[in-house]
Amino acid sequence: xxxxxxxxxxxxxxxMLALQPGVLCAANASSCKLMQxxxxxxxxxxxRTVVPAKINDADAQFVLDSGAFWSTMTLATAKQYGLxxxxxxxxxxxxxxxxxxxxxxxxxxxxxxxxxxxxxxxxFIVVGSQLGDGVAGLIGQNLLRYADIDYDLGHGxxxxxxxxxxxxxxxxYWVTAGDKLSVxxxxxxxxxxxxxxxxxxxxxxxxxxxxDTGAAASMVTLRAARRAGLTPDSAGVEPGGLDGGIGQRRYxxxxxxxxxxxxxxxxxxxxxxxxxxADIPADMLLGADFFLSHRIMVSNSQDKLYITYAGGxxxxxRRKPAAPAANTSSGTxxxxxxxxxxxxxxxxxxxxxxxxxPAATGSASGDEPKDAAGYAQRGGIYAARNMVDRALADLDxxxxxxxxxxxxxxxxxxxxxxxxxxxxxxxxxxxxLKLQPTNIEALLARSVQSIRERDYAAAAAVLDxxxxxxxxxxxxxxxxxxxxxxARRPEASIPQLDQWIKLHPEDAGLAGALNDRCWAxxxxxxxxxxxxxDSALDDCNGALRRRPGSPAMLDxxxxxxxxxxxxxxxxxxxxxxxxxxxxxxxxxxxxxxxRLRKGQKADGxxxxxxxxxxDAHIAEDAAYYGIAP
Numbered sequence: 056x057x058x059x060x061x062x063x064x065x066x067x068x069x070x071m072l073a074l075q076p077g078v079l080c081a082a083n084a085s086s087c088k089l090m091q092x093x094x095x096x097x098x099x100x101x102x103r104t105v106v107p108a109k110i111n112d113a114d115a116q117f118v119l120d121s122g123a124f125w126s127t128m129t130l131a132t133a134k135q136y137g138l139x140x141x142x143x144x145x146x147x148x149x150x151x152x153x154x155x156x157x158x159x160x161x162x163x164x165x166x167x168x169x170x171x172x173x174x175x176x177x178x179f180i181v182v183g184s185q186l187g188d189g190v191a192g193l194i195g196q197n198l199l200r201y202a203d204i205d206y207d208l209g210h211g212x213x214x215x216x217x218x219x220x221x222x223x224x225x226x227x228y229w230v231t232a233g234d235k236l237s238v239x240x241x242x243x244x245x246x247x248x249x250x251x252x253x254x255x256x257x258x259x260x261x262x263x264x265x266x267d268t269g270a271a272a273s274m275v276t277l278r279a280a281r282r283a284g285l286t287p288d289s290a291g292v293e294p295g296g297l298d299g300g301i302g303q304r305r306y307x308x309x310x311x312x313x314x315x316x317x318x319x320x321x322x323x324x325x326x327x328x329x330x331x332x333a334d335i336p337a338d339m340l341l342g343a344d345f346f347l348s349h350r351i352m353v354s355n356s357q358d359k360l361y362i363t364y365a366g367g368x369x370x371x372x373r374r375k376p377a378a379p380a381a382n383t384s385s386g387t388x389x390x391x392x393x394x395x396x397x398x399x400x401x402x403x404x405x406x407x408x409x410x411x412x413p414a415a416t417g418s419a420s421g422d423e424p425k426d427a428a429g430y431a432q433r434g435g436i437y438a439a440r441n442m443v444d445r446a447l448a449d450l451d452x453x454x455x456x457x458x459x460x461x462x463x464x465x466x467x468x469x470x471x472x473x474x475x476x477x478x479x480x481x482x483x484x485x486x487x488l489k490l491q492p493t494n495i496e497a498l499l500a501r502s503v504q505s506i507r508e509r510d511y512a513a514a515a516a517v518l519d520x521x522x523x524x525x526x527x528x529x530x531x532x533x534x535x536x537x538x539x540x541x542a543r544r545p546e547a548s549i550p551q552l553d554q555w556i557k558l559h560p561e562d563a564g565l566a567g568a569l570n571d572r573c574w575a576x577x578x579x580x581x582x583x584x585x586x587x588x589d590s591a592l593d594d595c596n597g598a599l600r601r602r603p604g605s606p607a608m609l610d611x612x613x614x615x616x617x618x619x620x621x622x623x624x625x626x627x628x629x630x631x632x633x634x635x636x637x638x639x640x641x642x643x644x645x646x647x648x649x650r651l652r653k654g655q656k657a658d659g660x661x662x663x664x665x666x667x668x669x670d671a672h673i674a675e676d677a678a679y680y681g682i683a684p
Contacts, residue, residue, distance in 0.1 A: 237319025
């Protein structure tokens with residue numbers, strides 16, 4: 056979710072001019088007509104709604120983000136695609152996201168293709184914050200709010216309509232007799248207030264909710280949770296880890312159970328939701344989890360939402376697991392469990408349910424897919440809903456129908472890894488690399504597997520190949536840095552982090568990147584007088600200024616002091632880190648070494664024994680860098 060401050064943007068009126076209108080359809084018992092401008096396929100990567108694109112003829116992917124006021128990309132993406140960025144056209148432009156505000160520039164894509172539809176001279180906002188690995192940017196409301204939009208994520212479809220004489224007619228054209236429909240008034244949109252915002256009730260308290268396909272999971276603000284009766288100290292509330300968005304600030308979140316969430320005539324009882332101190336222009340985000348479990352028509356022409364429940368968990372707290380990394384603190388807590396399937400109750404039938412609403416072409420179909428692409432797309436939807444067996448069956452069929460397609464094999468490989476089928480996943484990765492030896496995604500996955508097997512030589516060989524293949528300004532550079540850490544090559548991670556930090560001066564992940572570089576520099580230092588340690592200390596202090604009290608960052612600074620021979624300072628940082636994270640193996644092991652250096656033999660050995668009980672490889676890993684009792 057993003058908003059804008061500063062001088063107003065002039066509307067480009069881009070989106071609908073390029074689309075070919077479909078048939079104007081007569082309404083049943085109504086003069087209302089819907090004209091379908093386009094039916095567009097949506098692909099799910101985890102719970103990200105990904106759309107294929109081309110930037111000046113180069114392949115790209117964007118996330119469809121109904122919470123973004125304007126289409127956005129990062130400075131790194133602009134550099135990767137050779138786009139110039141103008142910071143003087145609107146020098147006071149600030150983008151406000153969940154993590155605070157950041158300065159921004161503007162770039163223009165001369166030729167942009169979305170779903171194969173061409174656009175000319177499209178303006179994008181450019182920020183120094185990471186928007187998501189593997190995507191070029193976000194498609195926001197400047198390209199969405201000019202039409203009425205049928206979000207049918209459950210069938211992998213997005214449909215855009217214009218209406219004629221439909222002001223008082225239901226637009227839920229897919230509803231049949233017996234279906235339950237909620238019709239909800241939404242706030243009017245304009246160029247300065249483009250977000251899709253409506254009213255709901257949380258534990259009976261009226262709240263404003265923002266519909267945000269760019270958010271993987273729904274979230275309540277801390278202030279709204281308190282109004283609804285929940286605080287971080289309430290019974291049953293658990294830590295939910297750190298979260299963030301555009302902006303430098305990461306914020307704590309918690310997970311709690313709310314007695315009731317009601318939107319329109321639908322009520323979800325005993326909903327488990329994340330809440331946190333996010334800076335958003337509403338009380339709650341309804342994210343991709345809500346969209347996957349519902350079909351939603353956003354009628355900008357009527358200022359209404361039409362919502363039907365489509366099945367499955369309404370709110371889902373699962374998160375995609377991260378690749379293995381060394382001492383990185385940019386991730387979130389490990390307490391994210393999937394919420395139980397919520398009960399949707401009490402909805403009134405409408406005129407559309409009775410067959411009096413408008414007809415329209417391109418209605419959703421539950422038919423069996425007809426080709427490999429259809430099976431792969433449906434498999435992605437099943438995977439997003441955590442229906443792993445069904446997802447694998449569809450991806451099996453996609454690979455059978457199109458054995459030469461690398462993307463289908465990679466999708467199946469990742470799902471096999473997720474379900475513990477590592478041997479089968481390796482076979483898919485191997486076959487993908489036979490078909491496409493320079494595929495970056497497959498090579499990244501291969502390096503992860505080698506690291507898990509502690510085959511560091513094999514991982515290094517793959518990472519060296521990736522160094523030559525990954526574009527210099529790519530967001531994947533930070534992934535390379537973290538994988539080099541895990542492969543015992545901290546010296547190779549430092550240039551990657553240098554570049555990422557330069558291109559992301561206002562990113563929420565900057566503190567984590569500084570911490571990683573501090574850790575890398577501390578590991579490669581040759582002796583206590585090495586200048587690397589002074590640079591490492593600057594990085595750690597910078598990270599801790601942005602995230603005071605972080606156990607991972609205190610652990611990194613403790614290592615700097617340990618390598619400088621400052622035993623008391625090291626022990627002080629390790630004590631603080633372990634007070635918050637008592638099973639942090641590196642902190643225990645290195646505090647033990649510092650205590651031994653001070654002659655505290657019993658305490659030192661107790662720490663080393665505790666560290667070994669947490670991580671059986673800690674002594675071997677530390678000794679590799681010359682860190683030993």
